[in-house]
Amino acid sequence: MNPLDLLLDPLGYDFMTRALATALVASVVCALLSCWLVLIGWSLMGDAVSHAVLPGVAIAYLVGAPFALGAVVFGVLAVALIGAVRDTSRVKEDAAIGIVFTTLFALGLVIISVVPSQTDLTHIIFGNLLGVSSADLLQIAVLAAIVFAVLIVKRRDFTLFAFDPTHAHAIGLHPRLLGAILLGLLAMTSVVALQAVGVILVVAMLIIPGATAYLLTDRFGRMLVLAPAIAAVCAVVGLYTSYYLDTASGPMIVLAQGAAFALAYLFGPCQGLIATRLLARRRARSATRSRTRARGSGSVA
Missing domain, CATH: 1.20.5 (Single alpha-helices involved in coiled-coils or other helix-helix interfaces)
Known part of the structure; x- marks a missing residue:
């Protein structure tokens, strides 16, 4: 089999075409957001919000509401609870994050465990990239387009907020509002990546590309190009590898991203x-x- 056949053979199946489109869309939008998460130091917050949206997604699925609605509601709830615990007790922020996100994640698992047996929600936890339907792909594309557009339009404000919130406030910006918008986008992005890798591995797609690009350049503008490019290549490599080795698609994409980070960590030019x-x-x-x-x-x- 020649290289062209290796490339085109998987695309002969509709489910592989949808899986590839989903993986690329999710990887690119997650990588773009990951640049700010890494810069601000919100890696743990990304982990918290990506897990805390599970009960919201599960409830939205059961009542027939859009996934994004449930995710944003519980994402905002998680952030509010973390702030409340941090500000009204002796518990520090990292402990508050751990308490809130594990509790909400457990609530999501309980909800999933008590739904009727004919409703299978395990794909929310582990992902179901090869089972993405046309309707799922449309929802993912719409959510990703919204997140992508907001990040691009507000990129200067978000970057200033990441580097110097005090200066951002001095020139008339609202750091709290910018932070809230980023957290809302984080919740929506988590929904985009759910179909690809599931709740458990979403945090990898939200952190690894940005961290990899951070090792390769000192300029934030270049990070915004490198991170999505690296994520897109890893999505293709991971999906094709899973097809030919008959392994799980989502974890293989994350493994490809991990391998890219290892290469940058070891052999990065700077x-x-x-x-x-x-x-x-x-x-x-x-x-x-x-x-x-x-x-x-x-x-x-």
Whole structure:
């Protein structure tokens, strides 16, 4: 089988075409948002919100309401509860996040466990990329388009908020409002990625691409290009690998992202472990040579 057949053979199935479209859309929008999450330091908050939306999604599924509505409601509820526990008790923010998101996640699991047996909601937890229907793909595309548009339109405000909230407030922006908008987008993005990887692995798609791009460049503008590009490539590689190795699609995409991060961590031209070690050795050798030359010139004098 030639390389072209390897590329085109999976696309002969409608479910693979929908899966590829879903994986690309989810990966790109998650990667774009991940740039701000990594920059602000909201990795743990991303984990919290992505898990806390589970009961909202489950309830919305049962009553026939849009997934995004349930996700946003419980995402906002989670953030409000975290803030309340943090501000009204001695519990610190990281502990408050752990308490709230695990409790809401457990509530979602309970709701799923008591629904009628003919309703299968396990795909919310583990993802069901190969089972995405045309209607699901349309909903994912609409939500992703909304998130993408808001991030692009407000990118300057979000970036200033991430770097210096005090300066953002001084020039007339509202850091609290910007933070709330980002958290709302985080909840919507979690719904976009649910079909691809499920609640458990959503946080990986929300963090790994941004962290990988962060190791490859010092400019935020480049991060906004690199992260989605890396995520898109990983989506294609992961999906095709799962097809030919007969493995789970969502986890394979996350594994591909993890492999990309490992490569950037080890071999990145600027921040890679090997590059920094080599640079440190070169500087040490240069310093040694300079000292040797200085001693030699001093003895001659």
